[in-house]
Amino acid sequence: MKTTRLFAAALLIAGSVTTLHLAQAQQMQGIQRTDLIKNELSVPGHEAVQVRVDIEPGTTSIKHSHPGEEIAYVLEGSLEYQLDGRAPVTLQAGQALFIPAGVAHVAKNVGTTKASELATYIVSNDAPLLVPVK
Numbered sequence: 001m002k003t004t005r006l007f008a009a010a011l012l013i014a015g016s017v018t019t020l021h022l023a024q025a026q027q028m029q030g031i032q033r034t035d036l037i038k039n040e041l042s043v044p045g046h047e048a049v050q051v052r053v054d055i056e057p058g059t060t061s062i063k064h065s066h067p068g069e070e071i072a073y074v075l076e077g078s079l080e081y082q083l084d085g086r087a088p089v090t091l092q093a094g095q096a097l098f099i100p101a102g103v104a105h106v107a108k109n110v111g112t113t114k115a116s117e118l119a120t121y122i123v124s125n126d127a128p129l130l131v132p133v134k
Contacts (some may be wrong), residue, residue: 030059030109040125049121049129053107055079057115058107064134068123071098072107077115080108104133 033084040047043133046068052075055061071077072081073096079088083105090110099105109115121129 030056035076041122045125047123047125049123051119051121052116053119054114054116055107055109057109057112061106063106065102065104065131065133066099066121066123066129067127067131068101068121071120072097072099073118073120075110075116075118076111077109078111079115079117080110082106082108 005109033072034052034054036050036052038047038049055077072079072091074091076093078092079092080086080088081099083099083103089097107117123129
């Protein structure tokens with residue numbers, strides 16, 4: 001029983017480190033993520049997380065998904081979102097997009113200046129916020 005718990009803890013730590021490295025790698029590649037707020041919801045086991053994501057011109061995120069819903073609101077610039085199974089959509093400042101839980105996607109700054117989005121996530125408390133997809 002203790003071995004199982006230790007193994008589970010090791011996997012959790014490894015997953016957290018991988019996610020941290022992924023976030024740091026994205027920041028070094030023209031994407032800066034600023035965590036704004038994280039708060040438990042009245043729905044047990046769920047929380048709201050809000051972040052600002054700044055993306056340099058021509059930069060594309062890695063393909064990823066989230067363990068819950070995302071609402072992406074473009075604050076400035078022009079961002080193209082490619083969700084699996086859908087045609088790409090380009091949003092300008094003031095436009096928003098709903099991304100269902102678990103849907104793999106990428107975001108790309110298709111403008112000539114920095115683009116920024118306000119991303120709001122409704123997710124499970126203990127799940128990693130970003131899950132890389134091959």
